[in-house]
Amino acid sequence: MTRTEDIHVALRDAATAPRQVLREPVMKILLRNSNLTEAQLETLLLDLVIEDALKSHVPYEQKASLRTRKSRSKRGVSRGSYNRTLRQARRNVIQSIYTMLLLAYLGLFDQPVFRPFEEIAARIGNYRRIRDALAGRSTLTSEDLEVYRVAEETIVSALEGLGLPLVLKSRASQMREM
Incomplete structure (x- = not known):
């Protein structure tokens, strides 16, 4: 070559x-x-x-x-x-x-409306650490795969909820629309 x-x-x-x-x-x-x-x-x-x-x-x-x-x-x-x-x-x-x-x-990140985004960012960080740790292994157990799957499903579910327009409204506006 x-x-x-x-x-x-x-x-x-x-x-x-x-x-x-x-x-x-x-x-x-x-x-x-x-x-x-x-x-x-x-x-x-x-x-x-x-x-x-x-x-x-x-x-x-x-x-x-x-x-x-x-x-x-x-x-x-x-x-x-x-x-x-x-x-x-x-x-x-x-x-x-x-x-x-x-x-x-x-100072808007201090508002409660942004807390779910902060929480999902932390979950994504944990998910990446799990993924990186598993990528370094030569074999994966069923428990390893389950931990990865659960972490992924949790994040996917949370992300889908964050995409709703109601998420970025004040608490007062959210309550009024319910």
Whole structure:
């Protein structure tokens, strides 16, 4: 195998993890309710994860060749399409961060209406720790799988409840509408 072929195999292997994450039920709900498209998230993951995994710079042409297309039989997009999608993803993430900073500045995160979001964020952190711990094991017991399944179902259920418009209303408004 040539050096170029070695790099391409390593790139393909490194790109597998971000794609697997996109298939997880928790990720699907989070993505559906975010302001990123699946293409933007995949592009952002490829851009941020690949170089760290390989510990070297990867040209955009190679990253673009790893992006999934809508027709699953083909791989890759043009460099221009990759860069445009990456720019959109970065802009959307930065706007989301500024929105959170604005809410923090106004002290709105201290309001009771945001507590369920805080709780689910903690659950997601625990879920990721469980997932990472299980990923390091060579064999999984039925108990391991059950712990993972219960954690995932709890988060999925909580996330589906957070998507309701009533969640972001004051307690007084919620009571009036009931």
